[in-house]
Amino acid sequence: MDRVKGFSKFSKMDKLKWVCSQLPKEKASAFYELRHYWHEDAKVQQRFDEFSENTISNFTFPYSVAPNFLINGKNYCVPMVIEESSVVAAASKAANFWSTRGGFKAQVLGEIKSGQVHFFSEKPFSFLKEEFSSKISEIKKAISVFDSNMIARGGGVQEIALIDKTSELENYFQIDLKFKTCNAMGANYINTILEEVANFLRVHWPFAQVNMAILSNYTPDCLVEASVSCPIDSLGENAQEFVLNFKRAIDISHVDKTRAVTHNKGIFNGVDAVILATGNDFRAVEACGHAYAAREGKYKGLSQLSLENNHFRFSLTLPLSVGTVGGLTNLHPLAKASLDVLGNPSASELMMIAASVGLAQNFAAINSLVTTGIQKGHMKMHLLNILSGLEASRSEIEQAKSYFSDKTVSYTAVRNFLASMRISQ
Amino acid sequence: MDRVKGFSKFSKMDKLKWVCSQLPKEKASAFYELRHYWHEDAKVQQRFDEFSENTISNFTFPYSVAPNFLINGKNYCVPMVIEESSVVAAASKAANFWSTRGGFKAQVLGEIKSGQVHFFSEKPFSFLKEEFSSKISEIKKAISVFDSNMIARGGGVQEIALIDKTSELENYFQIDLKFKTCNAMGANYINTILEEVANFLRVHWPFAQVNMAILSNYTPDCLVEASVSCPIDSLGENAQEFVLNFKRAIDISHVDKTRAVTHNKGIFNGVDAVILATGNDFRAVEACGHAYAAREGKYKGLSQLSLENNHFRFSLTLPLSVGTVGGLTNLHPLAKASLDVLGNPSASELMMIAASVGLAQNFAAINSLVTTGIQKGHMKMHLLNILSGLEASRSEIEQAKSYFSDKTVSYTAVRNFLASMRISQ
Numbered sequence: 001m002d003r004v005k006g007f008s009k010f011s012k013m014d015k016l017k018w019v020c021s022q023l024p025k026e027k028a029s030a031f032y033e034l035r036h037y038w039h040e041d042a043k044v045q046q047r048f049d050e051f052s053e054n055t056i057s058n059f060t061f062p063y064s065v066a067p068n069f070l071i072n073g074k075n076y077c078v079p080m081v082i083e084e085s086s087v088v089a090a091a092s093k094a095a096n097f098w099s100t101r102g103g104f105k106a107q108v109l110g111e112i113k114s115g116q117v118h119f120f121s122e123k124p125f126s127f128l129k130e131e132f133s134s135k136i137s138e139i140k141k142a143i144s145v146f147d148s149n150m151i152a153r154g155g156g157v158q159e160i161a162l163i164d165k166t167s168e169l170e171n172y173f174q175i176d177l178k179f180k181t182c183n184a185m186g187a188n189y190i191n192t193i194l195e196e197v198a199n200f201l202r203v204h205w206p207f208a209q210v211n212m213a214i215l216s217n218y219t220p221d222c223l224v225e226a227s228v229s230c231p232i233d234s235l236g237e238n239a240q241e242f243v244l245n246f247k248r249a250i251d252i253s254h255v256d257k258t259r260a261v262t263h264n265k266g267i268f269n270g271v272d273a274v275i276l277a278t279g280n281d282f283r284a285v286e287a288c289g290h291a292y293a294a295r296e297g298k299y300k301g302l303s304q305l306s307l308e309n310n311h312f313r314f315s316l317t318l319p320l321s322v323g324t325v326g327g328l329t330n331l332h333p334l335a336k337a338s339l340d341v342l343g344n345p346s347a348s349e350l351m352m353i354a355a356s357v358g359l360a361q362n363f364a365a366i367n368s369l370v371t372t373g374i375q376k377g378h379m380k381m382h383l384l385n386i387l388s389g390l391e392a393s394r395s396e397i398e399q400a401k402s403y404f405s406d407k408t409v410s411y412t413a414v415r416n417f418l419a420s421m422r423i424s425q
Numbered sequence: 426m427d428r429v430k431g432f433s434k435f436s437k438m439d440k441l442k443w444v445c446s447q448l449p450k451e452k453a454s455a456f457y458e459l460r461h462y463w464h465e466d467a468k469v470q471q472r473f474d475e476f477s478e479n480t481i482s483n484f485t486f487p488y489s490v491a492p493n494f495l496i497n498g499k500n501y502c503v504p505m506v507i508e509e510s511s512v513v514a515a516a517s518k519a520a521n522f523w524s525t526r527g528g529f530k531a532q533v534l535g536e537i538k539s540g541q542v543h544f545f546s547e548k549p550f551s552f553l554k555e556e557f558s559s560k561i562s563e564i565k566k567a568i569s570v571f572d573s574n575m576i577a578r579g580g581g582v583q584e585i586a587l588i589d590k591t592s593e594l595e596n597y598f599q600i601d602l603k604f605k606t607c608n609a610m611g612a613n614y615i616n617t618i619l620e621e622v623a624n625f626l627r628v629h630w631p632f633a634q635v636n637m638a639i640l641s642n643y644t645p646d647c648l649v650e651a652s653v654s655c656p657i658d659s660l661g662e663n664a665q666e667f668v669l670n671f672k673r674a675i676d677i678s679h680v681d682k683t684r685a686v687t688h689n690k691g692i693f694n695g696v697d698a699v700i701l702a703t704g705n706d707f708r709a710v711e712a713c714g715h716a717y718a719a720r721e722g723k724y725k726g727l728s729q730l731s732l733e734n735n736h737f738r739f740s741l742t743l744p745l746s747v748g749t750v751g752g753l754t755n756l757h758p759l760a761k762a763s764l765d766v767l768g769n770p771s772a773s774e775l776m777m778i779a780a781s782v783g784l785a786q787n788f789a790a791i792n793s794l795v796t797t798g799i800q801k802g803h804m805k806m807h808l809l810n811i812l813s814g815l816e817a818s819r820s821e822i823e824q825a826k827s828y829f830s831d832k833t834v835s836y837t838a839v840r841n842f843l844a845s846m847r848i849s850q
Contacts, residue, residue: 001492001500001501001502001766001768002500003492003493003500003524004492004493004502007492007493007517008514008517015490019490019502019766022502022766023765023766027765030762030765030766033758033759033762034488034759034762037485037488037759039485047813048485048487049487050809050810050813051486051487051508051509051510051810052487052489052505052507052508052509052510052512052513053489053510053511053513053514053517054489054490054491054492054513054514054517055487055488055489056488056489056490057488057759058485058486058487058488059485059486059487059488059506059701059702059759060462060464060473060483060484060485060486060759061476061483061484061485061486062473062474062476062477062480062483062484063459063462063480063481063482063483063484064477064478064479064480064481065440065444065479065481066479067426067428067429067432067479068428068429068432075426075427075428076426077426077429077444077447080477081484082477083476083477083704083706083753083757084476084477084706084708085476085477085478086478087477088477088478088479089433089478089479092432092433092478092479099428114683116683116684118673118674118677118681118684120673146833146835146837148837149836149837165680165681168680168681169676169677169680169681172673172676172677172680174681176683188804188807188835188836189835189836191798192804192833192834192835195798195833196833198798211670211673211674211677211794211795212674212677212791212794212795212798213794213798214684214687214794215687216683216684216686216687217686217687217690218682218683218685218686218687245636248543248545248597248636249543249636249637251594251597252543252594252597252636252637255590255593255594255597256543256590256593256594256599257643257716258539258541258601258641258643259541259543259639259641260643260716261641261642261643261712261713261716262639262640262641262642262643262712264712265642265708265709265711265712268708268711268712269708272707272708276484277484279508281508281509282697282707282711283509283690283693283694283697283711284690286690286693286707286708286711286712286715287686287687287689287690287693287711287715288686290711290712290715290716290718290719291682291685291686291715291718291719291724293715293716294715294716294719294724295724297722297723298722299716299719299720326836327810328508328810330814331810331813331814332508333458334458334459334462334482334484334485337455337458337459340448340452340455341426341444341447341448341455343426366637369636369637369638369639370636370637373616373620373623373637373638379613379617382613384475385475385476385752385753385756388472388475388756389755389756408571408617408620408621409617410571410613410614410617411574411613411614411751412571412573412574
């Protein structure tokens with residue numbers, strides 16, 4: 001690729017043309033491919049383009065639904081956006097299974113988010129504390145104009161505290177703010193207020209050097225729990241053996257990091273599919289969730305199993321910062337459609353839905369892993385992808401499905417099967 | 426939503442119709458909205474539908490490019506798929522800045538992935554070790570049929586080891602396999618081989634109870650480093666002050682978890698945009714990266730700064746398991762287009778590109794945070810989203826842009842500005 005100057009000022013069409021002009025001749029059709037995904041309604045397309053910068057096209061992911069998610073007695077059909085085979089099938093299967101066993105119970109354990117003004121000062125904490133006390137009402141006044149709207153909605157700044165961090169880093173302090181952001185994820189709101197506090201310090205505290213003012217994506221107090229439970233006997237035929245193996249799988253995820261990471265990855269397969277479908281920020285959710293998994297100093301699986309009184313109770317507690325207003329949630333036509341399909345939930349309700357889907361996913365994954373193995377279901381789904389990549393005809397697809405119904409699917413095996421079929425014709 | 430039976434057997438159109446039939450009357454247009462995003466070429470659409478299950482539509486994200494990424498002396502125009510304002514703008518800005526200062530240097534530090542057969546046994550380790558030694562050649566033979574293709578491409582199983590985990594959990598052991606997967610992410614390949622090993626144990630080791638066989642998404646030995654460096658003097662006007670504040674920001678990310686999570690979240694804004702654009706699995710990348718950030722027992726920022734010999738050297742080391750063949754990479758027309766735009770890189774090259782974009786993103790974020798604050802750039806980008814949500818006309822947009830060029834953008838401020846304009850008309 002050549003260097004290019006002033007690219008961001010090009011029109012979208014010129015950007016696309018420039019990119020494609022840089023491709024080798026045999027790839028020239030990329031232009032039509034990328035152009036093809038533009039939305040035909042220019043106004044809608046413009047909206048997509050405004051989400052980001054230097055856009056040349058739209059990228060598509062399959063948009064699915066998992067029906068029959070019974071959560072707190074209410075039945076949901078959950079929109080899921082995910083590119084990985086078998087995630088939606090697994091969630092749907094687990095949803096169906098639990099819908100006849102009382103469904104998912106979920107509760108929000110907290111809704112507090114935080115942000116910090118990080119600063120350095122050579123003054124002792126006692127001095128700063130006094131200065132902080134004497135200025136706190138002025139600080140509150142300075143931010144009130146940006147907080148009034150959120151306060152009117154029932155949220156707003158909850159606490160402002162000065163924190164001594166000098167034991168961790170020389171001369172390092174924080175002004176720590178706690179927020180309730182109602183149905184918004186609240187990143188812009190939080191950052192705007194923090195920057196006002198930072199500006200206040202810059203003007204009024206000559207003895208402090210502000211380093212940065214920024215929300216924290218670590219929100220351990222914005223927490224949700226989802227659970228399922230039933231008598232062990234109701235788990236089906238080999239309930240005792242199943243429960244033993246399930247318990248072992250959970251125990252492993254709590255002691256072994258190589259497994260814990262994949263265990264939690266599976267949980268986020270479900271959570272993120274809901275996050276993407278509703279226009280929320282999956283990087284924030286992932287960063288927070290995995291840091292939370294390591295909160296005790298050792299990275300662990302996030303779900304818990306209890307087997308007291310012959311009851312199987314499987315639960316997931318994780319921090320989730322999401323919104324159902326603001327950001328893309330109402331701007332992206334499909335995020336909006338997802339919220340409609342969910343019955344226009346509050347942010348708390350969406351936390352409970354996403355956590356339930358994460359738990360369902362985890363249940364389905366462990367269920368497969370400790371019984372038939374993950375590949376049987378997964379490769380059955382992925383078989384179509386492999387066949388598609390090998391440009392199998394409709395009749396070849398049908399024959400392959402039947403042939404592999406009781407055999408191990410792998411790329412090589414499918415390729416060899418097709419080759420032998422094609423030769424024998 | 427009602428409960429529904431046999432939903433997965435419905436045709437796609439019937440699924441969509443059923444979902445929309447459940448919506449309140451005033452939301453009936455959702456059908457046309459969701460139907461609208463179907464690809465007009467039925468064959469292409471079928472391919473998307475085969476990626477997942479229960480699909481009713483396609484979800485779109487803006488597809489952008491960041492040009493002028495100079496990495497190891499080669500100039501890239503990097504495709505990025507991300508819904509968050511200002512990520513692509515920030516990456517492009519950082520790419521331009523470093524392209525005149527030697528660009529990004531990147532190197533792959535390892536390409537080894539792993540997977541485990543987790544099992545339980547009451548036998549002592551010494552006994553299992555002997556059994557393992559006596560059976561290892563048979564195990565290798567059992568998996569060879571699934572490994573031959575990968576070996577032919579230069580990869581394959583690298584090591585098979587028995588691991589004693591009884592100090593962590595009673596009777597718990599692993600068979601741990603190390604893999605090279607060449608240009609594939611390799612999840613299906615790894616899982617298929619692990620399940621063969623598990624099957625072998627089930628048949629030949631009556632004294633072992635297999636719990637599960639599954640790849641690990643924790644790949645600390647599949648590692649890449651990206652860095653930028655230049656003399657401190659070349660960093661612009663207030664280089665000394667900038668470097669002091671930049672250094673403090675990095676130090677904070679190493680001691681304070683509230684900041685570290687957001688710091689790394691910013692890195693993954695860049696990394697994931699490349700992961701999504703190339704059809705890779707962002708949950709795997711996120712889970713591994715954040716667990717790696719907590720590998721020393723404390724969750725820390727992933728980037729490092731050194732200031733030796735008046736040189737500013739900023740680097741990022743992170744594990745990244747990606748593929749440029751297999752999975753969706755060649756099946757999704759736009760993932761394929763992304764790989765074309767990148768010059769059809771190997772998996773190692775893609776690791777270096779993604780890490781460089783992550784580092785660029787981190788540089789841009791810290792640069793903003795320690796100078797103007799994040800909101801100035803971000804809200805300038807987000808202003809268009811707010812205006813779009815408030816259905817501003819073209820002339821209102823122009824006036825708002827000019828009005829807010831030197832003012833703090835917030836939802837309330839923009840709404841009030843529009844209201845006052847509309848009243849005064």
